[in-house]
Amino acid sequence: MNGLTELDGASKRRNASRHLRRTIQNDWAESIIMEDNISKIKERLDVVEVLSGYIKVQKAGMNYKARCPFHNEKTSSFYISPERQIWHCFGCQKGGDIFGFVKEIEGVEFPDALRILAQKAGIQLQHHELISNKDAKSVLFEISELATKFFEKQLRASRTGMQALKYLKERGLEENIIDEFRLGFAANDWEALSRFLKDRGYNESDIVGAGLAIKREGKPGVYDRFRSRIMFPIMDLNGRVVGFTGRVFEAEKPLVTKGEQPAKYINTPQTLIYDKSMVLYGLSKAKQAIRQNDKCLLVEGNMDALMSYQAGVANVVASSGTALTPNHLKILQRYTNNLDL
Template structure:
């Protein structure tokens, strides 16, 4: 997998990259001794089992088994090919890469990122440096958006006209096919050719977690329809998996342990302008479970904002969007020890704004202090939804009471926070005048009906179902340099049966590396990297290795003799069938090998 990069270059990049800092951009890490721990970004879990080991420069999840180094993490997190991950980390570490190292096709995705970056530069130039951007600049001023904030969010302007961007990008050598791929141009309805998607609009670049432009949101500055025109989904951009301003907000989300979620681009800018830099926008009214999962890696609390008049309806809708049936049983059921089964559920809250206000208008009218007060008064989103479900029904009538009971039970059936679920059930039962146990039983029944079937095969952690003797041997090799020096010259791949262990052995034998951690880029796949990470983090206390080495040397010598005996026996059978005159020499060689093998067995049987 080293992709044509020298081991020395890869090791230099790996050594310069702070893996805690890198992973910490995506995972809310907390110190655990010499290492760092957090919720795994690659599978759903409630108890942190994802570890980062700064001294070794690796990560490993004890839950799903994934593991690797900085290159492997970035490949998984951002879905990059190995050469792309190397280039990203080399730039981050300030390491120059050989300019001649490029293979056809490995830069296609990188070329699309470059196309989006060039388009963003074009739009920024049109906003700030061209006469046609004057109207957009006046619009920003009318909305109270400070120039420095607009520049921080790299806002731009798409000039009126059909092919301004198209002509500019062609002059930069960008093909029409690439522009179509990233959604910047559209085919003409009549005739041939293409035209600019965005025309006469203020543009909000949408970036990924690495700060790379992946899409644009275009706002009309007059009465044009639609009010907002957004990029389509592309190879770089999936709407429901991206949050606007997430790249800028991540540090503050982690520091404050909360995220503020608004709906619009301007809402988000205005929040940042007033000091609420932990704010992101959901890129539309729908807030997806994927976006929530992204925030969950960085914080324990998410606060969203509703207009007071529409709060009940929106709260219920948001609960439906975010609470999906799971594959497990009732997640908040009390276990046999009397404690709850989860301890790190994300808290979802709703902050109410006065009727007719959104965060943008409220901040401009009332200011940051009033906004802070609204945040402090935020209530549980689930509690608000339950309250709305009860309040919308006539609970004095049997039918209304039954309907409210069913609606509340359906909400509870999707709750994963044990503490909150218990409180909600108790409060709702009190308002409905029913036994809390009834709600509990009905929610459990509904969850069973809603439950999604579990995947047929769940990913097994690396290291499961490995031959224990082989695993111990490779673990000893990666953790002890003296053992490597003594055993690698005599070991062959045939000494190991498990394919992943064989791959690690092959890398140990063929790659010149200062440490086993540096082998990560040279392993063929995720399974092998995860297994190597698992072996490296074990930190087993080995006894005196001298007798172990001697024992392994005798064992491998016996295996080598056995292989030779099999090979010579096969040669004898072929010689007998063909009348080969070399048969006597082969028979003599076989007798000699059998004698040597017997001597080795006797030697191995003697007490040390």
């Protein structure tokens, strides 16, 4: 009896140490893969190219210079070295590589910077690299992306959606612009989107957190914020969907809560990933053209921006009816100082 117990103990210990060894080996292998991806990203992306996605850079001999985005300055003391693939500001002493820059300017931690740059470089990250940083924000990004796909499909597959599509075309929008800006349709339904997202494993509090649903009053459950609306996804500078503007489309009488007047436009409220004082509609598409033209055309409505873009004037953004904030101006100044209202 005693012997058997001892044997058990010994084999358990052996198993435990084998398990530990395997875990250490896995961690080690994972960190090798991560290192490998970091160097692959650095090989594929050029520091000047990455930074000029955010700030206006100018050639200066062997290097490039820019007005520092991290401190306020009139003359450029921010330098980029293509040869060494680094940047440095002689004004505020900040500096580093592309990862450091993205962390600083996006206000994110390393895992998010890794993800942003991997996407730019076309590198598929390993599962664990994604899982380890699946924080609250990334869940909201996922939900917003899924919702965009859902709305896009509704615009083409549902009866009312197709009426909305017809309306957009009658207003003069071409199919390729509707595709490129990922316009969609939210059905005249209390739960179509919430149900779709819950079926995919997202919980109600995250759907509410993404601004897409509203908690029912005095009883459990949530209902969709956007109903019977043409949906304009709002993207951040990297083209990730962070929120929506929904324009009412009254093919049927829209479902409303007691006493609610359906506003012509409604927007995603402030969320972890959406702050209306920081985002301009269309900027992720327009930023290159704004830099090339050294000018930004600001219009009020999303439709106006789309029509302008379609007509070949691509350096256009929309304020989506909200007042222009100092933050908006600061973001635009990364690309140009010339604003046409």
